[in-house]
Amino acid sequence: MFRNQYDTDVTTWSPTGRLFQVEYAMEAVKQGSAAIGLRSRSHVVLACVNKAQSELSSHQRKIFKVDDHIGVAIAGLTADGRVLSRYMRSESINHSFTYESPLPVGRLVVHLADKAQVCTQRSWKRPYGVGLLVGGLDESGAHLYYNCPSGNYFEYQAFAIGSRSQAAKTYLERRFESFGDSSREDLIKDAILAVRETLQGETLKSSLCTVAILGVDEPFHFVDQEAIQKVIDTFEKVPEEEEEEGEGEAGEGEAVAAAAAPAEQGGGGAGDVAPMEM
Amino acid sequence: MTFTVPIDNGDSVKIAEEESQRTLYPYVTGTSIVAIKYKDGVLMASDMGGSYGSTLRYKNIERVKAIGKHSLLGASGEISDFQEILRYLDELTLNDNMWDDGNSLGPKEIHNYLTRVMYNRRNKFDPLWNTLVLGGVKNGKSYLGMVSMIGVSFEDDHVATGFGNHLARPILRDEWHADLSFEDGVKLLEKCMRVLLYRDRSAINKLQIAKITEEGVTVSQPYSLKTFWEFSSFHNPTAGAEGSW
Numbered sequence A: 001m002f003r004n005q006y007d008t009d010v011t012t013w014s015p016t017g018r019l020f021q022v023e024y025a026m027e028a029v030k031q032g033s034a035a036i037g038l039r040s041r042s043h044v045v046l047a048c049v050n051k052a053q054s055e056l057s058s059h060q061r062k063i064f065k066v067d068d069h070i071g072v073a074i075a076g077l078t079a080d081g082r083v084l085s086r087y088m089r090s091e092s093i094n095h096s097f098t099y100e101s102p103l104p105v106g107r108l109v110v111h112l113a114d115k116a117q118v119c120t121q122r123s124w125k126r127p128y129g130v131g132l133l134v135g136g137l138d139e140s141g142a143h144l145y146y147n148c149p150s151g152n153y154f155e156y157q158a159f160a161i162g163s164r165s166q167a168a169k170t171y172l173e174r175r176f177e178s179f180g181d182s183s184r185e186d187l188i189k190d191a192i193l194a195v196r197e198t199l200q201g202e203t204l205k206s207s208l209c210t211v212a213i214l215g216v217d218e219p220f221h222f223v224d225q226e227a228i229q230k231v232i233d234t235f236e237k238v239p240e241e242e243e244e245e246g247e248g249e250a251g252e253g254e255a256v257a258a259a260a261a262p263a264e265q266g267g268g269g270a271g272d273v274a275p276m277e278m
Numbered sequence B: 001m002t003f004t005v006p007i008d009n010g011d012s013v014k015i016a017e018e019e020s021q022r023t024l025y026p027y028v029t030g031t032s033i034v035a036i037k038y039k040d041g042v043l044m045a046s047d048m049g050g051s052y053g054s055t056l057r058y059k060n061i062e063r064v065k066a067i068g069k070h071s072l073l074g075a076s077g078e079i080s081d082f083q084e085i086l087r088y089l090d091e092l093t094l095n096d097n098m099w100d101d102g103n104s105l106g107p108k109e110i111h112n113y114l115t116r117v118m119y120n121r122r123n124k125f126d127p128l129w130n131t132l133v134l135g136g137v138k139n140g141k142s143y144l145g146m147v148s149m150i151g152v153s154f155e156d157d158h159v160a161t162g163f164g165n166h167l168a169r170p171i172l173r174d175e176w177h178a179d180l181s182f183e184d185g186v187k188l189l190e191k192c193m194r195v196l197l198y199r200d201r202s203a204i205n206k207l208q209i210a211k212i213t214e215e216g217v218t219v220s221q222p223y224s225l226k227t228f229w230e231f232s233s234f235h236n237p238t239a240g241a242e243g244s245w
Helices: A020-031 A078-099 A105-118 A165-181 A184-198 A225-236 A243-263 B079-099 B107-123 B164-175 B182-199
Strands: A035-039 A043-049 A063-067 A070-076 A130-138 A141-147 A153-156 A158-161 A209-215 A218-222 B002-006 B012-016 B028-030 B033-038 B041-047 B050-052 B055-058 B064-067 B071-078 B130-138 B141-147 B153-155 B158-160 B207-213 B216-219
Touching (some): A035 A070, A035 A165, A043 A184, A063 A218, A070 A209, A078 B107, A130 A209, A141 A158, A184 A225, B033 B130, B064 B207, B071 B107, B071 B207, B079 B107, B182 B207
Antiparallel strands (some): A070 A130, B028 B071, B033 B041, B033 B158, B207 B216
8 A cells, every 4th residue: 555645634535435544544453463263152262462572571462351241352553452442341331230231242343333433534533543353242142243443343253353364364264164063172272273373383382372262151261371281282292193283284384375475475385384584 | 499698788689599300299199019920921910090199080091011022111109200211211122122133121121220210310319209110021031120219129029019018018928939820820919909909098990910921011901800898897887886987
């Protein structure tokens, strides 16, 4: 995307009917580190890659509990994400207080989307630069939504946002049909495998990812690091003959190829471990 | 209400204050509501009277109304405040339906909403002068609760308002049990309503019984209870106290 004379104000249309500021806001989402969500009929899992500014600092929080039955993972400007999470918590708790009943997630995402839309139609505001993966429950079961800065929202079986999310999306596209009936353990494993896709060969350690789960009889909570490491151990340590590892390898090779193409570099071979720099 | 403000030269200036619009006493009132949970849902009974002080002025007031798909609301106390509450709930259920998303407000949510409304009005010293009974069924679960004009709210298997608190509750405590059949439930409610008819001067002999189950709401046509006045002591009421009347 290149600069043009219609991209200064969010309230200026381009001659081709685009709002460039909104599109630039969506670019900001792509710069953030990856966040992944997937759901079965009864559970939703959110996972993200922990990125730290430097070795000295702690990593940024990207997954927030909104209520016992709703959680959100963000990618992009985390400050905007925090503000929106606070808004979601506020809406949720106000509903609970008045009706003593959990706010259906489908209604929360509409409020969120309407809030984002306002920022695309006021000259003194700017769009939120954060994409939100909202997972939650309502009367019809578990749902996963993606809210983007444009004010649109979509429901997904599984989705990934942020940098190198295409790799995770490719993995999820192959597997999503089975998610509906997955057990919660399989769902967590798939989430961690999807996170691994975005790491491009970096060894997957539990310190690199955060996973959270919520379900019909399970309030939102983070999966603890030991449990994550145990899941990682089931597919990382084992040598190549293992079916899962083989599948992982194939996935990695695909991911490498997929990432290589847009980066316009010579196609990386499907080696055991792709080089750190791409 | 006006108050005077004294100013330096000794004269006082009268400043008119707007008449307070808060509710001070009720005018047209409905008497007791009695409601019980039974096997398939909830049964609620009320008479159709609206009293104007001691005059039994209105004889065709429906004090039990269906709310949304899942709930029944009965009210005793000021009838105009009940109508106001029905307007609030109308707006609430309308907005809920407009979402059109498979989620709907159940009896629990409506009960809690009403609790918030009643309590907030009480805090402003401008109460809605009602005791409300909220019953309903959603996803197979029966719900029955009550909210008073000061915002006291609770759930129970059987509830009664007004005089019903004193006359019907003892009967319900003794004779209510879980999984009453429809016929037994109606008999129990009629027993309570009959006692109220005999002893509550604001009760009239024209009642409706409303039923709510998973399928929906049915409100019966108004009917009367049979009463018995041929007690021997009524034939000669002064027998035990000569000279009295």
